[in-house]
Amino acid sequence: MYLTRFRVNTGRSDARRLLGSPHLMHGAVNMSFPTLPARDGAGPRVLWRVDRDTPAETLLFIVSPTRPDLTHLVEQAGWPAADGPGWTTFAYEQFLTALAKGDTWGFRLTANPVHNIHYNDDQKGQPTKRAAHQTPRHQMRWLLDRQERAGFEIVQKPAERRLLERGDEHELIVRDQRPLQFRRPPAKTGRDDVRFTRVTFDGRLRVTDPEVFRRTLTHGLGKAKAYGCGLMTLAPVR
Structure with missing residues (x-):
């Protein structure tokens, strides 16, 4: 399992369009995975959430069974010219296992x-x-x-x-x-x-x-x- 955090560049029109449409954001999140997990309830699924804690920071969180690739989101709704990949992915399994x-x-x-x-x-x-x-x-x-x-x-x-x-x-x-x-x-x-x-x-x-x-x-x-x-x-x- 993986937990991913992506900072959205709300100054871009494409980013605002994604934030305004759960359907478009759902599609953008799904495009982060070459193969989506089955949605039959038997195993973990892809979950996502947008947090807007301050006007200056809007974050997209994704929990997924496999590691995502958010290159397309960086190009559409991030900072493509910035250093680094534009998102952070954490190994989630160890944290989950340690819950008591x-x-x-x-x-x-x-x-x-x-x-x-x-x-x-x-x-x-x-x-x-x-x-x-x-x-x-x-x-x-x-x-x-x-x-x-x-x-x-x-x-x-x-x-x-x-x-x-x-x-x-x-x-x-x-x-x-x-x-x-x-x-x-x-x-x-x-x-x-x-x-x-x-x-x-x-x-x-x-x-x-x-x-x-x-x-x-x-x-x-x-x-x-x-x-x-x-x-x-x-x-x-x-």
Whole structure:
């Protein structure tokens, strides 16, 4: 497994076009690999995420079973004349193997929190449709409901640090909610547009099941993984 970091040159029009279209970015990421892994759920897949922490720095992160070649992205959305390759790839396997039960990490996850609803209130028992969670409270609940099955638990705050009586029990914030809509060729009508909501979670977690947690980090969490969702990365706790 490999973790790759690429700094995007937002001053270039091609870079802004990629950042504005999850479909185009998905294609650009896929072009980094001569052969993509099967998407049958049996093995790790290619995951990616764009972080915009400051106006001056936009980073693309990729987790993949094989080492990528981002030469085309440097030419399209980087600094082709700069020294060095333009991206950094780290061997990820050793880090994953070292994860142990009880380890505490800061984390970031960009995800697509959804739930299934009925078209009408009187259609219980009938087929449902997928809808996005729209409020931070429901988005947090979406993640909290999945933590045990994903091999981790969100760290709880001490009572004296909670600012609210309810809804502030965990070391977790939600930010950068972004509704996205784009057309995926060969679709031609608005009805065929891809629509989803992307949000970013920042927080602190504790590993409860290392084997399951490794799968979460390499297979992704939630829907819309092809479009920049599902990738969780870790950082040491300060």
